[in-house]
Amino acid sequence: MQGENTDTPHPGAACPVSADELPDGLIVIDHEGLILLVNRAAARLTGVRPEAAVGSDIRDVFPFKDPDGREWWKWLDPAGGPRTRTRQPECYVQVPGGQELLLAARLVREPERGGEVVRVVVTLRDAGARARLERSRADLVSTVAHELRSPLTSVKGFTATLLAKWSRFTDDQKRVMLETVNSDADRVTRLITELLDVSRIESGRLQLHRQVVDIPARVRRLIAGRVAAGERDGRFRLHVEGELPETWLDQDKIDQILANLLENAVRHGRGTVTIVVEPIEWGVAVSVRDEGEGIAPELATRVFRQFWRGQGRRRGGTGLGLFIVKGLVEAHGGTITVQRAPEGGADFRFTVPTGTPDFA
Numbered sequence: 001m002q003g004e005n006t007d008t009p010h011p012g013a014a015c016p017v018s019a020d021e022l023p024d025g026l027i028v029i030d031h032e033g034l035i036l037l038v039n040r041a042a043a044r045l046t047g048v049r050p051e052a053a054v055g056s057d058i059r060d061v062f063p064f065k066d067p068d069g070r071e072w073w074k075w076l077d078p079a080g081g082p083r084t085r086t087r088q089p090e091c092y093v094q095v096p097g098g099q100e101l102l103l104a105a106r107l108v109r110e111p112e113r114g115g116e117v118v119r120v121v122v123t124l125r126d127a128g129a130r131a132r133l134e135r136s137r138a139d140l141v142s143t144v145a146h147e148l149r150s151p152l153t154s155v156k157g158f159t160a161t162l163l164a165k166w167s168r169f170t171d172d173q174k175r176v177m178l179e180t181v182n183s184d185a186d187r188v189t190r191l192i193t194e195l196l197d198v199s200r201i202e203s204g205r206l207q208l209h210r211q212v213v214d215i216p217a218r219v220r221r222l223i224a225g226r227v228a229a230g231e232r233d234g235r236f237r238l239h240v241e242g243e244l245p246e247t248w249l250d251q252d253k254i255d256q257i258l259a260n261l262l263e264n265a266v267r268h269g270r271g272t273v274t275i276v277v278e279p280i281e282w283g284v285a286v287s288v289r290d291e292g293e294g295i296a297p298e299l300a301t302r303v304f305r306q307f308w309r310g311q312g313r314r315r316g317g318t319g320l321g322l323f324i325v326k327g328l329v330e331a332h333g334g335t336i337t338v339q340r341a342p343e344g345g346a347d348f349r350f351t352v353p354t355g356t357p358d359f360a
Contacts, residue, residue, distance in 0.1 A: 025101075025124030031078060031117050033058045045124050046095055064093040064103065076120070078107055083114040092127060100127040139306070147191050151184035194320045198306070201327030208331060210355055213249040215258075215284060216240045216277050222258055223275075231266070241278040248355035253328045258286070260321045261348050265290040269345050283334070283353040290345035300338050325350075 019026050025042030029035055035058055038050040046062060053061045064072035072093050088105040095101060102125040109115040158177045162169070169177075200206040216238065223236045258275075265273040269290025276287040295303060304326040306319065329336045334352040341347035 027122040029058050029120045078117040102127050151187045154184045155181050197324045206331045208250040210248040213251045237274045239276045245354045260325045261288040285351045287349040289341035289347045291343040292345040294340050294346045
């Protein structure tokens with residue numbers, strides 16, 4: 001069309017990408033083992049500058065070795081093996097100095113099917129993150145096994161006893177045993193719920209169903225429930241400061257956040273538990289404070305990690321509660337921190353925005 005500017009690129013047009021923009025390390029090698037390219041991430045992971053590597057032999061510059069001590073390039077043998085081979089699955093390699101990296105390789109052939117290898121494209125990743133993830137999963141399995149064993153052993157023991165000797169027990173004895181079984185079943189259910197929450201948080205599959213939530217009313221309801229369960233009536237104190245804005249939140253998840261923080265204050269703190277709800281510029285802030293020993297400033301960044309219990313804190317629970325609380329708060333677009341309370345204990349403070357209805 002006359003007058004139309006044809007110089008403006010189409011939004012969907014291809015955009016040139018530099019190898020230095022890639023998050024993973026990238027090394028390109030020719031069929032003889034000479035290095036053609038080293039990107040910035042690879043230089044950072046290996047400590048070798050690109051200008052010192054390009055044009056040199058891969059075995060001289062990057063003498064990668066597998067966990068058994070074999071030379072990686074010799075083991076890869078690009079010129080050998082079947083002509084259908086096009087890649088090497090991700091594996092661990094070591095660089096001089098002992099650092100472990102995750103390496104994967106693609107064999108580029110010409111022609112593509114059955115041709116000679118003309119280039120080898122290598123990607124590198126830091127193995128530390130993978131190792132931390134594997135340790136975290138191992139810790140999760142160990143924690144789950146430990147936490148499940150006790151209630152399941154109790155359930156099995158009491159049910160087996162009742163089935164074998166039902167007529168020997170009085171009604172009161174039967175009631176006590178059945179109440180214990182019921183309590184342990186609730187404990188298993190809570191653990192499974194926590195594990196599902198962790199899975200959803202880590203995978204980004206946590207869904208919110210927003211509605212107008214009266215946060216002070218939810219706090220009062222939780223306090224009433226704890227008092228009905230045997231807590232001292234004067235143990236909790238609620239302060240609502242100022243006029244609160246309308247908040248669109250997931251009510252069940254807000255209840256879960258508040259319940260976890262109240263449980264944490266009761267279990268690990270002392271004295272009165274004070275809950276302060278106040279408006280902020282863009283939403284609402286809630287503080288849950290106790291009068292216990294508090295949390296040392298250097299530990300403030302660790303308390304929201306999985307399995308954190310801290311030295312000197314009473315055992316009990318899976319150590320997942322605060323991790324889940326952080327995930328639920330952040331799913332709402334809020335933040336959570338911990339600091340020293342005015343009375344000397346811990347002050348967990350989370351914020352949530354006013355939000356909008358979720359019609360999705």
